[in-house]
Amino acid sequence: MPILIVVFVVIMDQLSKFYIQSHMTLGMSIPVIDDIFHITYVLNPGAAFGLFEHQTLFFLIVAVSLVSAAIYFYPRIPKTYSLLRFGTGLLVGGAIGNVIDRIKTGYVIDFFDFRIWPVFNIADAAIVCGVGCIIFTMVYLHKEDEANGQ
Template sequence: MPIYFLAIGIILLDQISKFLIENSMELGDSLPVIEGIFHITYILNPGAAFGILENQRLFFILIATIMILMTGYIYPLIPQKSKMLRLGVGMLFGGAVGNLIDRIRTGLVVDFFDFKIWPIFNIADIFIVVGVGMIIITMFYADCKMKGEKNE
């Protein structure tokens, strides 16, 4: 699946979910899905994960833009057979664009998945984390494979 279709799907899913939250809940509202375990809680995040680097809008826009440009540059260089790496890069790209749209639009990111024991997050965050995880796993696997071939 080309990165662009995957990224567009992620961006649409992310932005539609945020639109629905913004237009159906008041800021700070929390709807229990599983009481005390999982809630839909509408917040606006001025920082990054865990609330770090609050109110650094320009910094986040710059970092996200660099990451998106690098991803767009690197993707065509990834061999077709490296499906997991291509998928991870596509997920990272889509998630980064989803959160970048929020930062450009308002300077804040809409978050709403609330597991009570973890900071509140959104769909773009999920794809960023999973995409980075897939990239790391692929790189680790490739490194182990190369070391194994050298030992043979």
């Protein structure tokens, strides 16, 4: 596991959330670029788009399962698949960052507000980028394997 990536994501996520909580009140919104990008402090009791609100135990089980699977499968990923390894680190770091929030408060602290998308945080962005890296690698490698007759 690229432990440095995991630790970096968790630290950046938790520091940013601590800063938001320390300097803003719940619901407060600070425009960075008017009507395009704001920093808005919200508590999300669910998953993406507010789905499955107040299902903390469910999210904890999913996150622990995901991290466990990553720990199990990571050593089996060839070292040449660096994007897949990187994406796994981002995914695990993001999952841990949001689990910390859920354990502490039952909510996830979100603050990036692009006005046309639900408010999110660094952990969410890491999860999405990690999954993107994983999917890209799987599609690319599948096409490469097909081209090589495997």
